[in-house]
Amino acid sequence: MRLSQFFLPTLKEDPKEAQIVSHRLMLRAGMIQQSSAGIYSWLPLGHRVLKNIENIVREEQNRAGALEILMPTLQPADLWRESGRYDDYGKEMLRITDRHDRDMLYGPTNEEQVTDIFRSHVKSYKNLPLNLYHIQWKFRDEVRPRFGIMRGREFLMKDAYSFDLDYEGSKIAYNNMFVAYLKTFARLGIKAIPLRADTGPIGGDLSHEFIVLADTGESEVFYHKDLLTLDTPTEAAYSPDQLQSIVDEWTGYYAAADDMHDAATCDVAAGDLITRRGIEVGHIFHFGDKYSKAMGASVAGPDGKETLVSMGSYGIGVSRLVGGIIEASHDENGIVWPASVAPFDVGLINLKSGDDACDAACEDFYGKLISAGADVLYDETSGRAGEKFAKMDLIGLPWQATIGPRGVKAGVVEVKNRASGDKQELSLDDALQLLVG
């Protein structure tokens, strides 16, 4: 992509409404534009990152055996009356009336909707286990939206729902998602740690939230220092026993958010207990038959008897992750994207646009990068070197390749790693090898 053909409205100064770093950087890098409180448009650069994250989440859900569906944003109120949550959910739920005076709502979550789908079609234990997920926009009318995209009212969430015949089955489903989350966050380039969590209004008896460590996190977290040294599971699939042992390993160390932490009962030695702030980016629940009972979701068991299915739900805040990753990965010059979610792989800078030799060398190198499969943002504009470098640093692409007249003469390109700041001058071939090899 040539910068001159891209839409990248960057800002040199911080918009005053943005107080935290991810919000500031997202606005400055031209990733988003606010529409109203807690509601944003995603501009091309931000949209690329959002979709990259979404795709990684999707791939790991698919690999874990969950099946993707897509449920609507608008739901009929009657479903929520069945579960009893239409009245319970309160003002956070955006209620809408259609032209026929039917009560509708913009979905804050989809337990009712998915349970309705399940009960309409699944009648036998032979169709279990089943895990359905979708990646869809949600709306929760927060009293106080803040922190840009991280605490918006409208947000993109992956939510999966598991259905099993009994508790033992749903425990496996829960562990399966737990492990899938560990893999997902590792691929996103972030260290997310699981915490025992309060089950809140969704209810249930087994719940963990996954939080990204960042100084600006909303809640304080306490954990054993060895938790961060655990290896992320890598196998494509695990047996139920293996899943259980991985979960046991990751939950074997103390880890709790401030609402669950009790200094009096915490038995971790002071030197081993780390206190930091964290951003919740995922939350998994086992809630048994709460919804299957209220909504009559049952199947015939092996013995022919009707059995209420045991359910769990598993959320990942996709749009929140964009902000969360920035909070965890930035420096004084801008964003530092993990390669897996970066909007482009390489930023190519033409230091002297208009110079025939320099233009030719850049065009040639650009073409080679593209044919090698790299996603490149090529700054071929006539801007000044300093501004070009500053802009590239701001948008945080993993690699920057720079070609100027001197480099053309010497037959080299300067390659900079955004994260480490290391620069090296390489021959075109070596640079290609490094960038796309």
Added chain:
RNA sequence: CGGGGCGUAGCACAGCCUGGUAGUGCGCUCGCUUUGGGAGCGAGAGGUCGCAAGUUCGAAUCUUGCCGCCCCGACCA
């Protein structure tokens, strides 16, 4: 929902107290000079001063009402 703050050009702000032709910096356009880490000079474009009433000869400025946004707290993926 309690408390606080702010709405003036794309962005950051001054002007308001003490009413009198709407400004500065950055960004944008054009020209020239520049060009290896946020350039210089010159010339331009761009604003019903959040909205509405009121006071006044005259309102960005004073009064009242409304709307919007941000921050702290309580609440939450």
